[in-house]
Amino acid sequence: MSSWHNGGVSVFQSLRAVFHPSDAPAIRMPARLPERPVIVASGGVAAQPPIYLRPLTLDDEDEWNAVRWDNRDWLAPWDSGDPTHGAPLTFNTWIQRQRRSEEQGAGALFGIIHNGRIVGQISLGAISYGSMRTGVVGYWVSRQVAGHGFAPLALALLADWALADPDGPRLHRLEIAILPENYRSRRVVEKIGAHHEGLRPKYMYINGRWRDHETYSLLAEDAGEGFAARLMAARRSA
Template identity: 30%
Template sequence: MVAPAVQVPGTVPFVDDAAIEAFLDNQRNASGRVTLRRLASRDEKEFLDLVSASAELHGPWMALPSTPELYRAYVTRYAQPNEESVLICVRDSGAIAGVVNINSIIRGRFQSASIAYAAFAPTAGQGYMTEGLALVVRYAFEQLRLHRLEAQIQPENHASLKLARRVGFRHEGYSPELLYIDGAWRDHERFAITSSMVDIAPTPPHPTLPER
């Protein structure tokens, strides 16, 4: 279950890391190079600095908040129960290496979500995103008890396509004009991964899954 958010009137919601901490405590590879935590208000300055430093890297592929006002709205969005933003952090330094957004979580018979991800320039190309995205996939299946994650990627975004394949996503098709990005409807390659494709211990069905 997604960890609840606690909000004081007039403030940005405080996000509880308990679900991620419980997941990390159960990981066999706890000595990996990266760790995870949920996006929070306290990350504002570091996050905005990284977005500014990564403008060329993100190009037309990923639009992240670039002002304090946009950042606070972003944190508020991802404090909702059907959305989650997970930071990939370098274990030794605590530096934010990337972000993975788990969007539009749908329960019931679907138990699915869409994900989007971005590396940050200072640590890009060092394998942190591959390790971190694989960890987020396991978190989504083991802790959030999702069954399927989808990723929509523009055909020209070769780095993102390679990352999805490295982590084990399978290519499922091509959709013209799928998403509105950077002022136009963009074509996307569709990728997905399911819990049965990942070597994880079976989990009971989520409580929202219908009996029949």
């Protein structure tokens, strides 16, 4: 029986090249993003965004819990869950797992900070290296700051780091999956110019059932002068 080959490499070798753990370097987490003011494309002016991203730590437990509790009803329709109904994580365990995820090159988590306070969260997970170099992005913002453009700016800052920063994970593709009725989140990806890739049936477990999601992507080739620079320039000219 002949084996299936692709370009002279067996399919099993190809899959090994995609997911082999030796291709997963530890993620070097920045103290904050952006690390310096953004050079806005229109005129080359350096500008400080109204938000920044930073890694969450054990010291953030009380503040993070307060923000999530205040927004529990606001976020409930979009919260993913565990279909196996495993035991819930404590904040301490969650942060410890995140540190291991960073060490293994598997994911990164940032708080969205405005005026020194946590107003949301953005994460990069399910990272694959090798011939794919892709990751999945999730985010939320507090209802108190919704409509201020913080979510698209957070996504832009994360994309600049994950796709184009030499000190970032240097991925090629970011994926964002959105429930079809989540119009606010759809506006986030539209503002940053994400590619609509179509509907994925039963993609994620939400509120007790598997739900279809619209998927969008950002590519390294899209970065240009920077996602955040373009977004901030567009806001200035609006």
